Amino acid sequence: MSTYADPSKAVVWLDGDAFRAPAGTALPADIFAASLSGWEAFGGIKAGFTVQRTQEITKFTIFNANGTYLSVKGDEDGTIKMRPVDMSKATALTLLTGGSIVAAAGGYEWVKGDDEKFAYICRVSAGTRRKAYFLKKSELANIPDDVLNDEDLAGWDMEISPLIPDDGSRFIRVFTESNPLA
Template sequence: MSSYANPSLAFLALDGDAFRAPAGTPVPPDIFAPSLSGWVPYGGIKAGFTKQVEQQITDLYVWNKREAPYRRKKDAKKPKILFRAVDQGPASALTVLRGGSISAGNGGHEWIEGDEEFFAFIFRVEDGDEAKAFYAQKAEAGPPPEEKYDGEDLDGWDFDLSPLIPDDGSKPLRRWTKSNPFA
């Protein structure tokens, strides 16, 4: 049996929130605060989210093809966040509409899609005293989400967000935790 395993350093996300704000909105002074001034919360997220990082890696060989590559060429990392919003609140509507609007008329409300739109994004998950948060100062929604009405799942949208390099040149996706594994 391992003498190095430390269950106190592991946690399962039991609760979480997501927020959006205009692109360029700085990270709040306390990213884990119960409410974030200037940020619009998503009303409900289905069981967390997925953070992916794609990166193309190419092995480089010398001209006479030795057994192993002499180096690897790595393209830039491309982070993505995938999640399902299961509410029809303002944050979900703004993300679906891509900078569009909602107009009243004809006995209902017409959802009018806009052009592409950039926005800031925060996603955080918690388990008791432990927590993680991700922040993108500038993000863009991926392909328009499909809407599924099948009677088996919560009505909502599967969002694919790509953090982009902010105008100030900082990292596209930043991460915080409440604990420090190096302390």
């Protein structure tokens, strides 16, 4: 039986927030601050976030060796999935993809745009533990379903796709409040 397990280092993320700002917006001085100036909060997020990263790996073998002789890794790709369940300004801006809302027919019509790019932060916490993801440039990767029924909270299943920023920096940056290597 292992004697190295340390339950104090295990985490179940209990709370989270997401924010958006214009593409290229700089990383905040404190990504874990209670409020982020210049960033719009998404509000209610159902069931947290799923950060999915993929990378294609091609393995090369040679006939006189057993196993992989060389591997080539492709570019990393990824998405962050979330489900906003409130009609915040950040949710509306993301759904509009650069479009607008105009008065029409006694109400307001949502006019979709052409794939607007934006900066994105999602962060989670469990007590004093915190983790955050920063995307300097991203876009909505899907056309989200609009869930309207009496069995669930109304919301939109969004996938946020990170893009390489104009300055060439990493497309997903990950932050924690402590250094487990220290």
